[in-house]
Amino acid sequence: MAATVLVVDDHPSFRAFARRLLEAAGFAVVDEASDGASALDAVRALRPEVVLLDVLLPDTTGFELAETLSIDPARPMVVLTSSRSADDFDSSLARSSALGFIAKRDLTAAAFAALVDGAS
């Protein structure tokens, strides 16, 4: 049974390609969200196992949303992503409760699957 995934990013074209990439690799993308608030709603309604979460969102940061999700009853796994690289962020990244970080330029189905499989 393929893991269910929620894609959260404010760029529609990135969401669309990420969905197709993950679906091609066998993941079940249950929904997309463009900001923190709708992401939280979607997590509570659909209970995805994994959230692919952009760090920079219009209404919050991926770090903060990951914190919220880590104490939510749904407790999905969180994979952070960003168009910036890891060295653009300070210790927030290291402190984050997220499963891991994949820069968007390095985002492949294989890298995503490796993180998720490693955890489960």
Add this chain to the structure above:
Amino acid sequence: MRLTRLLVWLAGGGLAATMIVGAQHNGIWPPPEKAAISYAAAFVAITVGVIVWQLRPESRTGLLLTAWPFVALLEDLRTVFAGSAIAVTIGYATTWMGAPVLGHLALSYPTGRLRYRLDRAAVGVAYALAAAFGLATILLFDPRPQWDGTITEFQHHAAPITHIPGSEAAGLPDAFDRSLLPLAVLFIALLARKLVRSTPGGRRVVLPLAIAGGFAAVQFIVQFALVGGPVNSYSNRHPVWFWVVNGASLAIPLSLAAGLVWGRRARAVVADLVVELERTPPGSVRDALAHTLGDPTLELALWLPKQGSYVDAHGRPLTLPAHGSERAVTTLGPAEAPIAALIHDPVLLERRALLTAAGAAARLALENERLQAELRAQLAELRASRARIVSAGDEERRRLERDLHDGAQQRLLSLGLALQLVRAKLGPDVDGAADLLTEADVELRAALDELRELARGIHPAILTEQGLAAALKSLAERSPVPVTIASLPDQRLSAPAEAAAYFLVSETLANVAKYAQATHVRINLTHVDGRVLVDIDDDGVGGADPARGSGLRGLADRVHALDGRLALESPPGNGTHLHAEIPCV
């Protein structure tokens, strides 16, 4: 108005002459020789009053100065022409008016305006009492039965034409004097307050009249204390009091004349000012003028013709007080092209000659001061505009970086994902398409790298989002020469200061990598008293020249635009030390 004043003066002269002549023949008081002295003195006082009225028509002082001796003359009509019912009526109607006019004059001198509410109340009550008693007297008082064979004043007296037959009201004059007593005490207190609250220069102007007015009030109280009865009849009977009362009346015009004479000292004072200005350092002309004019509250407003506005000595904009406010304004220089304006105690207007002379003496120094103020104003404006330009440039850089990040970079990233999808769909290599895809991916990554470096150079996102400390740590990690960071500010600073400090470090590190041949760089940033102090040391070859590259020059400009300082020490062979102080505004 000129005609009115001329007529008033002629009427005063006519009245005084008529009364001197009248006293020779049928008067009961004063005796002829005393009448001549008294009424001539009154005419002198009227003359002084009319002159002041003519010179200062906007001030009520001249009018009051004229009115006071005039009332004194009218009051005496009832004794000089005691047999005339009309003269007796006019005399009794005006008998009480002298005191309120004198009080009004002394308390409002020299502006003619009563400044405090209590002043206005006291003078108002005195006028009302005088009018009420005047009216009551001509209606109810018949002087004839008052004559007991001793008080000459009532001998041969006619009754006022308005007298209501049968009424006597013998106590009226006495009652007025009694009601005036507390007012006289209050008047002395108000005069004292006026003196205490004056500026030293103002006090010099007010003092002679205050002494004269105070003297009149004190002699009234003393007389009253001595006899406890009608003061007029007492002073009439005692020759000493005649001189005291008349001396008090004469003291008023004399004190004004003294004030005018005092004004002549202006020249001597201005001569001192000229000498003082010689020694005055730039920016202290105000102090010299304040000292000369005896007004420590004096403000100096310098006129800048180009801006068409007034500024203070520091070049800061200054608005002149509105007309009719508590402060007076005297403009120096021609009206169409003033040099400066003095904002001062309105009392100094009485010493206009001194004001004008002091202004003329200070003209050269003021011109000088004005040029300096103009320069300071321009410098301040230049500094502000430089800071605005830098700040606008930073904002533009931030916007460009955001546009690159949200636009081109996102599209390239999506393209990368699309390439991955194509590769997955192709399956086994078809006609070398997989190789082509790999090449495309390499190109794409190179484009992303270049774009990222470009965006970072324009304005690093980490600086905007996480602040100077995080941005500098990231910068240090990427530097080809090893960097030690000794300390960093632990709080966010103002955006211009953060940007200036960041670009200073970034450009310096780039220079070190390019020219210094250093093995190590040490960076130290501290936040002290609203300034961020930046120190960067390397162990390279030294000999850096700020004039050589445009990079360092641009950094110095950026730091100076924020009113900061930048110093570079780079002895050949001995490393380079850069020190900057950037205000966090």
